[in-house]
Ligand code: ADP
């Protein structure tokens with residue numbers, strides 16, 4: 001097998017044609033390499049594909065190019081195959097390196113998906129769809145000094161012109177944003193002769209037009225220096241265990257600097273939500289032009305150009321969410337997974353890969369270093385480091401500069417309840433603390449893991465809740481537009497006038513969501529300025545950044561939000577964090593990871609307090625102040641928590657002591673789904689080397705009009721699970737018409 005041009009045949013994976021490679025002839029003179037994008041005739045049309053292998057001999061039948069050959073001759077020697085030829089190779093450079101292809105083959109096998117699907121998810125859509133070269137953009141420049149005899153400017157035009165001189169112009173669109181003006185106003189200045197507006201070819205970069213002050217490496221603390229030495233000296237991945245504010249990011253940056261000095265590139269994965277300008281700026285300030293950002297909220301053009309900048313080697317440091325693990329950095333020297341426990345690293349559609357695990361595998365395949373960083377590592381990673389020695393362990397035990405960890409107080413909400421009024425939203429200690437905090441001109445963060453106004457809307461007479469017509473979920477009341485909304489499928493309706501069951505005209509919202517907290521804040525602290533951040537308030541593309549920027553600029557006193565605000569945010573003026581209902585995520589009966597998530601959430605949210613000079617306070621409201629998980633989280637006792645929780649998992653034979661996969665069957669007919677699930681479960685149960693639990697209705701039994709049943713599979717290895725799935729489930733994962741089967745290897749949520 002040859003890897004360069006000169007080969008006679010190419011094996012091609014064709015987009016949207018699952019699970020088969022097709023053989024095409026390589027036309028004389030076409031210099032093909034493995035990993036290149038090609039167009040090939042398929043059936044009657046031209047389609048896009050990728051060269052997976054190059055061979056000199058035509059691979060044995062039957063793997064011929066469909067539509068091109070005559071098939072095997074039953075009566076003698078096969079005829080010389082008449083394979084069709086590759087039509088075009090539009091790009092001179094491969095889209096996938098050999099190493100990436102190896103990674104994608106591993107991923108397809110591990111997660112039991114077709115190779116074409118794996119290839120697809122490794123390329124951003126705008127790249128896959130090709131086209132779109134670097135676009136031309138308008139550049140604004142002041143004309144200095146203004147030529148004599150120009151028409152005079154109005155006062156506002158004059159002020160604008162001076163601003164343009166001060167910032168020395170820039171790209172039209174970002175400049176308009178920066179100076180709060182419109183393109184039309186700038187063009188008028190150009191027509192008057194004060195500025196020039198010209199077309200230039202410029203790559204569309206998300207950092208373009210931002211002015212970032214460069215930073216230099218800080219002298220490391222002893223603990224940081226020791227951690228850096230572990231990272232640089234290890235062949236194993238390093239788990240960097242350090243509380244928020246312990247200086248992990250500085251360690252990452254110095255590891256990157258060393259990697260660049262060795263002539264290799266680096267990838268930094270961050271949870272999507274942490275991809276705020278703040279995080280990106282820290283890397284851009286250190287590495288300047290070498291930084292590329294891959295972010296799903298970027299425009300298509302920006303993503304296209306950033307990807308090509310990386311592939312060309314013009315950008316050597318890539319910052320992005322989980323899909324950035326596939327960034328075409330070559331040679332790759334380092335992958336960092338920040339907040340490695342974050343569940344956002346697992347893709348929730350097929351292929352259901354974990355970017356953290358793919359990162360570890362990619363680093364292994366390419367001989368790169370790997371760093372997993374967290375204040376609350378996943379139990380999988382903690383066991384790999386602390387029990388198995390598969391990972392090296394580096395600790396950053398305290399906050400940099402001696403900033404203290406916040407003082408955490410538990411408040412028993414049951415004691416705060418007033419007779420006849422049920423549970424309050426705010427306990428007295430929290431109200432007092434809020435008043436003191438705001439009175440000093442400091443800021444507070446309030447956390448509640450539930451959006452909307454009230455999570456249930458139920459009949460005051462018979463207790464009947466209103467459920468979604470398409471899902472087995474109750475509707476959440478949104479007071480702002482007086483709607484009931486399904487948080488699963490997005491369906492909404494007006495609240496009914498009468499109970500559909502008993503006809504009583506009394507409906508009332510029950511429970512508390514962020515909108516209701518916002519309303520309640522208005523009652524107790526009428527002058528406080530509140531920013532609410534949840535999925536309902538951050539719909540538009542940039543509003544997330546804008547809300548955080550406003551809070552940072554002290555345009556609000558309180559930031560109130562869901563888990564969106566738990567991660568990676570650093571606000572020096574925040575001295576109080578209130579967790580309104582710490583048990584909310586603890587008592588999910590079917591989710592064995594509930595304690596782990598609750599611990600992480602409390603620890604992460606608490607970590608937002610006291611990050612600057614000012615000391616921080618955390619108030620945790622709970623119904624179970626004696627619960628060991630809540631206690632450990634409030635004491636920031638991660639290692640104690642991990643040891644106890646791992647002991648329980650080991651005793652129950654649960655991950656990380658076993659591999660777990662969740663097979664979900666879904667279809668419109670509940671009986672058909674049940675029968676198919678029970679039949680499949682019996683067949684799984686008969687497989688050796690595998691434990692299959694009986695089929696059960698999924699916790700969300702009905703979602704978007706699909707009935708859902710689940711089978712949990714446990715085995716010592718993922719291979720055993722995938723082998724059983726391949727044996728029992730049909731290749732296209734369709735058991736019967738209309739019946740879908742989803743396999744989730746290393747499932748994080750059973751829902
Ligand atoms: P983490 O990533 O663990 O949350 P950061 O890297 O953000 O921690 O560090 C917290 C703060 O401490 C930042 O403001 C950072 O600039 C500062 N810092 C980090 N390392 C040092 C150091 N060696 N000397 C001085 N300040 C530091």
Ligand code: ZN
Pocket residue numbers: 468469470471473486487488489490491704
């Ligand atoms: Zn619904």
